[in-house]
Structure formats: structure tokens, C-alpha cells
Amino acid sequence: MSSLSLKPAYEYPIPFLADLMTRSFEGYFVPIQITETALLTMLRRDGIDLTASRVLMKDDEPVGLAMIARRGWTCRLAAMGITSNARSSGMGTWTMEQLIAEAQARGEQDMLLEVIEQNTAGVKLYEKVGFTKIRRLVGYKLENPQVESDEELEEIDIRELARQVTYHGMKDLPWQLSGTTIMQHTPPSRAFRINDAYCLISNPEPTDVAISSVLVKTRSRGAGLSGVLLRALFAKFPGKIWHVSPIYPEEMGFIFEHVGMVREPLSQWQMTRTL
Known part of the structure; x- marks a missing residue:
């Protein structure tokens, strides 16, 4: 049985995180190419906290990334992606449960995210772990x-x-x-x-x-x-x-x-x- 774990994103250099994020969104609805500069801009603008963000590990191999932004009592899942070889393994649900527990332990009161509406699997995942829709974004x-x-x-x-x-x-x-x-x-x-x-x-x-x-x-x-x-x-x-x-x-x-x-x-x- 596979061993799943999370590691703090700050333990990894920016070039590694940018490459992992790019690979984690391959084949997605909107594939993205994240450069080091683009990632640094994202961290600054969105208030992403690398001490709260996580690298997803499967059998000690990095297979995904969850970026957590924080402001006051609110946090946001700014991005979460899993590499193609680790998808459909229940890792998404497991990771979200861990991220929610960590946010609760930090004393935060609300967690936000955006998900592509046409990504029905993603929408179901977030609803499964307790998220509700506020509105459609266009x-x-x-x-x-x-x-x-x-x-x-x-x-x-x-x-x-x-x-x-x-x-x-x-x-x-x-x-x-x-x-x-x-x-x-x-x-x-x-x-x-x-x-x-x-x-x-x-x-x-x-x-x-x-x-x-x-x-x-x-x-x-x-x-x-x-x-x-x-x-x-x-x-x-x-x-x-x-x-x-x-x-x-x-x-x-x-x-x-x-x-x-x-x-x-x-x-x-x-x-x-x-x-």
C-alpha cells in the first residue's frame, strides 16, 4: 500500500516548486507553464505562505503541490495539482482532509478556493470535504x-x-x-x-x-x-x-x-x- 505524506513547501527551492506545479497541471483543463518569475509573482500577489503550503508525497516521491494563501483568519487554496501518475488514487481527498485539519490547528476560521466549473471531479472533491458554492465566476x-x-x-x-x-x-x-x-x-x-x-x-x-x-x-x-x-x-x-x-x-x-x-x-x- 502506498505511503502518503505532506512536506512543507519552504523546504524546496523555487525552481523545483515551479517545475512541480507545471507537471501537476499537465493535461488539466487549463495546462499552465509556471516559470520561476511567475511563481514568485504569484506568491507575492496572492499572499501565499510557503510554511503552510505543502508538497504532496507518495512513497517519498513528490507528486503534487498545494499552495495555501493566508490573510487574517482566512486561508485560501490558491492552487492544488497532482502529477498524472498519482491521480485517481484518493490522494486529492486525503490531501484536502490534511490541509483542512492544519488550517483548523492554525486557528483559521474560513477556507476559500476557486475551481473550474467544468471540472466536475474537482467540484465533487471539494463538496465531499465540506465546501459550498458562493457564486459562479466568469x-x-x-x-x-x-x-x-x-x-x-x-x-x-x-x-x-x-x-x-x-x-x-x-x-x-x-x-x-x-x-x-x-x-x-x-x-x-x-x-x-x-x-x-x-x-x-x-x-x-x-x-x-x-x-x-x-x-x-x-x-x-x-x-x-x-x-x-x-x-x-x-x-x-x-x-x-x-x-x-x-x-x-x-x-x-x-x-x-x-x-x-x-x-x-x-x-x-x-x-x-x-x-
Whole structure:
């Protein structure tokens, strides 16, 4: 019978963890290629704690990785993957039970995660260990929009946008959209505003640009300001492919649909478990 165990992720060098994470998501719904730089950025932005994160071991062989982010009394399973040779062996359930027990021992009160909705096996796993759905998260895409705008964008410090998101944003925003996460974005990402509408985008120099945050202050909602802001961005940076990752609450989808963005086929469930 196989021997299963977990080891602290901090015991392993960053290049090893990046390679293990890449291998753990091979053949997944969204295969990922994690470089050392990408992993370091993920650790910083998402508040991942390598002392609480775990390398999954099977017969003393590393076969997976569970990344745990922590803020206050809440933790988040930021990523969990198992290499193809160790899947379908019950390791996912066993690992989640251990991670939940460790979070309880640390005194945390809630555990969060996101899982691709179309990954029915993953959804069943998390429901099996006590997670419940909060809401559906969706993404969008728009290629080379032909837009003209006379609106003038004001570039602002990303920290200012983060403060506004913390004050005016939904109180249970997904982890990656929270003001605390936005605060960790740095150039070449850029933040802009028009009046009471704010937006954060990735480096606009490449062809593909991600929209990482959109916010309209409470007092100005319903006036179409988000559309004005996004169209001004499309005009300022023409010829781009604009991406919205599936981390936005479905109820925010109208923001992107109103400017012609097309919903992506993959969506996620935002899930929570009381500890």
C-alpha cells in the first residue's frame, strides 16, 4: 500500500516548486507553464505562505503541490495539482482532509478556493470535504476592438485603486480581485480612472492585455461609467486582445458585455468552508 505524506513547501527551492506545479497541471483543463518569475509573482500577489503550503508525497516521491494563501483568519487554496501518475488514487481527498485539519490547528476560521466549473471531479472533491458554492465566476475576451473615444484617461497609482476597491468593492470579492491583492500589483501593470470609474490592466505593450480590476464608486453606479472607461482604454491601446480571467462574479458580467466582450466557455465556482 502506498505511503502518503505532506512536506512543507519552504523546504524546496523555487525552481523545483515551479517545475512541480507545471507537471501537476499537465493535461488539466487549463495546462499552465509556471516559470520561476511567475511563481514568485504569484506568491507575492496572492499572499501565499510557503510554511503552510505543502508538497504532496507518495512513497517519498513528490507528486503534487498545494499552495495555501493566508490573510487574517482566512486561508485560501490558491492552487492544488497532482502529477498524472498519482491521480485517481484518493490522494486529492486525503490531501484536502490534511490541509483542512492544519488550517483548523492554525486557528483559521474560513477556507476559500476557486475551481473550474467544468471540472466536475474537482467540484465533487471539494463538496465531499465540506465546501459550498458562493457564486459562479466568469471571464471574457475581445479581439482588436475598433473604438474611438474622446475621454481622457488619468493614470493613477495602483495603491489608490486598491484603496478604492477595499472601500467600494463587494465585501466578499474573490481573493484575486480584493483590494489586498490589487495592492500587490506593480508596474508594468497600470491603473487608470475617469471620474469615479477605475481600472487596472496588465502591461499594455504586448498584444494580449488582461483587465485585472474594474470599479465604479457606489455613488456613480448605473450611469455607464465602466463602459466609458473601458472604451477609452480600447482606444488608447489599439490592436490588442483583451482578456478577463474567470475570476469575476457573474453578476459583474454586464460590465464587459456592454462593451462587446464575449464570455469565455470556462467558468469557475467560488467556494468556501467554515473551519
